[in-house]
Amino acid sequence: MASTDVAVVGAGPAGLSAALTAANLGLKVTLIDELPAPGGQYLVGNPAIHSRDTKQPPFSAAERQGLALLGSLAQTSVETRFETLVWHLGSDYEPFPRCWTLGLYHFPPELGGQGGIAGKVEYLTAGAVILASGAREQVVPFPGWTLPGVMTIGAAQLLARRHGVAAGRRVLLAGSGPLLLPAAVHLAGLGAEVVALLEATHPLDWLPHGPAVWGNWDRVAEGRRYLAALRKARIPYRFGQTVVRALGAEGLEAAVVARLDSRGRPLRDTEEQISVDALCVGFGFVPNSELAQLAGASFRFDPANGGWASELDEGLQTSAPGLFVAGEAGGIAGASAAMLEGRLAGLGAACHLGRLNEAERTREQTTSAGRRKRAKRFGVMLNTLFAPPPGLSAITTQDTVICRCEEVTAGEVRAAILAGGFPLTRGAMTLDALKTRTRVGQGPCQGRTCGPILARMLAQETGRPPTDAGMFHVRPPIKPVPLAALAGGEQP
Amino acid sequence: MSERGDVVIIGGGIVGAACAYYLGGADVPALVLERDYPASGTSRACDGLILYSDKLSEAELALARASATLWADLAASLDADLEYNRRGTVVLYETEEGLAAGRRKAAELQLAGVRAEVLDPAGLRALEPNLAPDLAGGVYYPDEAQVDARAATLAMLDAARAMGAVLRGNSEVTGIRLDASGRVCAVTTRDGDVPCRTVVCAAGVWSNEIVRTAGVELPVKPRKGHILVTARAPGLIAHPLLEGSYAASVKSSAEGVQVALVAEMTASDTLLLGSSREFLGYDRTVSPAVVQAIAARAVRFLPGLAQRSIIRSYAGLRPWSPDHLPLVGPVDSVPGLYLAAGHEGAGIGLAPVTGQILAGWIVRDEAPPLAEAVRPGRFPSLMGER
Numbered sequence: 005m006a007s008t009d010v011a012v013v014g015a016g017p018a019g020l021s022a023a024l025t026a027a028n029l030g031l032k033v034t035l036i037d038e039l040p041a042p043g044g045q046y047l048v049g050n051p052a053i054h055s056r057d058t059k060q061p062p063f064s065a066a067e068r069q070g071l072a073l074l075g076s077l078a079q080t081s082v083e084t085r086f087e088t089l090v091w092h093l094g095s096d097y098e099p100f101p102r103c104w105t106l107g108l109y110h111f112p113p114e115l116g117g118q119g120g121i122a123g124k125v126e127y128l129t130a131g132a133v134i135l136a137s138g139a140r141e142q143v144v145p146f147p148g149w150t151l152p153g154v155m156t157i158g159a160a161q162l163l164a165r166r167h168g169v170a171a172g173r174r175v176l177l178a179g180s181g182p183l184l185l186p187a188a189v190h191l192a193g194l195g196a197e198v199v200a201l202l203e204a205t206h207p208l209d210w211l212p213h214g215p216a217v218w219g220n221w222d223r224v225a226e227g228r229r230y231l232a233a234l235r236k237a238r239i240p241y242r243f244g245q246t247v248v249r250a251l252g253a254e255g256l257e258a259a260v261v262a263r264l265d266s267r268g269r270p271l272r273d274t275e276e277q278i279s280v281d282a283l284c285v286g287f288g289f290v291p292n293s294e295l296a297q298l299a300g301a302s303f304r305f306d307p308a309n310g311g312w313a314s315e316l317d318e319g320l321q322t323s324a325p326g327l328f329v330a331g332e333a334g335g336i337a338g339a340s341a342a343m344l345e346g347r348l349a350g351l352g353a354a355c356h357l358g359r360l361n362e363a364e365r366t367r368e369q370t371t372s373a374g375r376r377k378r379a380k381r382f383g384v385m386l387n388t389l390f391a392p393p394p395g396l397s398a399i400t401t402q403d404t405v406i407c408r409c410e411e412v413t414a415g416e417v418r419a420a421i422l423a424g425g426f427p428l429t430r431g432a433m434t435l436d437a438l439k440t441r442t443r444v445g446q447g448p449c450q451g452r453t454c455g456p457i458l459a460r461m462l463a464q465e466t467g468r469p470p471t472d473a474g475m476f477h478v479r480p481p482i483k484p485v486p487l488a489a490l491a492g493g494e495q496p
Numbered sequence: 497m498s499e500r501g502d503v504v505i506i507g508g509g510i511v512g513a514a515c516a517y518y519l520g521g522a523d524v525p526a527l528v529l530e531r532d533y534p535a536s537g538t539s540r541a542c543d544g545l546i547l548y549s550d551k552l553s554e555a556e557l558a559l560a561r562a563s564a565t566l567w568a569d570l571a572a573s574l575d576a577d578l579e580y581n582r583r584g585t586v587v588l589y590e591t592e593e594g595l596a597a598g599r600r601k602a603a604e605l606q607l608a609g610v611r612a613e614v615l616d617p618a619g620l621r622a623l624e625p626n627l628a629p630d631l632a633g634g635v636y637y638p639d640e641a642q643v644d645a646r647a648a649t650l651a652m653l654d655a656a657r658a659m660g661a662v663l664r665g666n667s668e669v670t671g672i673r674l675d676a677s678g679r680v681c682a683v684t685t686r687d688g689d690v691p692c693r694t695v696v697c698a699a700g701v702w703s704n705e706i707v708r709t710a711g712v713e714l715p716v717k718p719r720k721g722h723i724l725v726t727a728r729a730p731g732l733i734a735h736p737l738l739e740g741s742y743a744a745s746v747k748s749s750a751e752g753v754q755v756a757l758v759a760e761m762t763a764s765d766t767l768l769l770g771s772s773r774e775f776l777g778y779d780r781t782v783s784p785a786v787v788q789a790i791a792a793r794a795v796r797f798l799p800g801l802a803q804r805s806i807i808r809s810y811a812g813l814r815p816w817s818p819d820h821l822p823l824v825g826p827v828d829s830v831p832g833l834y835l836a837a838g839h840e841g842a843g844i845g846l847a848p849v850t851g852q853i854l855a856g857w858i859v860r861d862e863a864p865p866l867a868e869a870v871r872p873g874r875f876p877s878l879m880g881e882r
Binding site: 448 | 532533534535536540646649650654665725726727764766781782784785787788791792794795796801802803804805806807808809810811
């Protein structure tokens, strides 16, 4: 079995920064990512796609910094393993103090790829593990959201940045959060007609959060550049509106949009039908937490942090010694914070392995820690002011599919919650309990998409805090692995 | 409503649900106290096979056949889809020696009145065209069946509630209290005592800790098992399949891990793949090595699975008992205490007959049919004056 000092899972901004920090301290580092190249969702694609198009806004400070990390990766001793999924994370107390074992599934194209043809199962042991597995988008489901042509903002960005393809010819963007802006600009840059950008929240709600902006001037400048680009491309930016239905027989043909009242409920008499062939939606992010859950790390629920996230100490160590979390996987705060956290986690891992002593670590991390706090504050502000307003759940009608994999509707979920005997069973209605009553979370995505949606529904239906719903229990493999690869793989 | 708790059932798994259901049918509405939520323990981490071809004794076979009949009735009468199917199962043999043993086993069962049909390779292929071509043969047991264990647990609990039973989730029982005469007077929960005259401990592998507080030691041990869930594979198999060595792995008391293939299709076209058996205490974490071993057995028998993915796996704890029979009925040394535990891997199959026997004991206070073989008092630690 291969072994390393530090295994870094995820080669986005946080993972790159963590890997380089640890490698610069002389540690053997293995950097693993499912994508074929480093950069993650944030830096994915050839930067030439941006630079070729003069209408694109210039890179932000964070993007420049991320690209610099990418550039220096090749000059270091970091071992990279791309097209590799970490499907299991376990630990053993032997050899002392604790050794982590990562179950890997390598699926390079010549082996058939992730379509499930083959690939190799291998194991890697590591003295410390840094999870930098990023975040996934949240959706508020509405009728028609499963139609071809409806996708997340992130999926549209991946198409645009990695393949240079626009999601459609006439595109509508709806959701909440700053990510809608670059997506609209990129789509317009690729020649798509962006009919509108609908932001569910309203600027008036943002005012109280002004102070957190202090010090995060690069983020403000980035936003202003995108706003200018939007105006230049004549893309309407509408606030307090969202999509309530997607229409179409085989694929998307039109979207119905509506204004939202002060609590976020759609006003039916303001509905308007817009014909589009692509609809991109995104309502913020939730941390990818499966591996930390498998490892038994403890979690804390904080909406301002993106929901459930690992409990971390100052050095970004989880409750499991030697297991660190950096970047969005530990809470949603953007790329600048992610890179700072990568550095802190890299230092933390070095300290855990005895490469640095506490005093050296403290000296190394002072500036980063302060800047991280500021960046986190900005992230918390964004998460708070762009949180989907509670009334928005009204767009999820009884017939709307909640669990895409198993096609379970909101109506079926509500019936299951009632049949569960609530309130007689007091708090016994968790996501896992719901999974035994319906098939939610039992499909290939294992509840990644529907988990946060169901938690919100449970809280709303039962009137109890979302923490009562818990998280879906995670078991390996965290993503599908073909039987042939398991059957013929290396033994742990 | 028995909120006062005349009869308390500890455990909302398949066995507790069956006890509540049959007690409800006898006009004894019980209070079911479940630690987490219904079917949150072993009942959600198992397959749903209703077998008798793996039974090791005459007594076990009689219980299994009685229970199989009850399952057919439940599937017809309960107001829910249990995903019950009686399409038979096929036991697979890799070698001629294995098949010879399978043939002997089939002959024994036929003598006892069980339908069985020995299959040569051509016969096996006719029933299951996607099996590996080099198998020696198999035995088809046309009367064996399957249910969805979780759906069945919930359906029985819902039916029991409709007959007056009360279910409390998130309600862990930590002990049993006896009065001065040594009779059950209450169960202790984190939210206080629940007074009751009768307690049924149906807490599976977690029963030991609970009944110990009443001075009772059970010979039940957790025996860990893994199940793998595949992506949808419609039509790959037509019957649940069991590797011939499955019965031997059940019988064995070896400490190390034993793997024998069990493959079962579900209503949503996924396959459940098992099985492993090992004694590892209460550890329920999934072992990657065991996942790989089961995957290897599955690909060996079903080469078409090689291209499919495992979408999740889970591990559960079977309540093993030394003679492979459950402990169902009164604990003679503690008036008011009843057991319904120790079913090992047969909890789903034997749940209805367990519920019926238990209800019979409580309602009539005398041994119902089939009850003797499973009486807890057959173990020395559970003997005592009544």
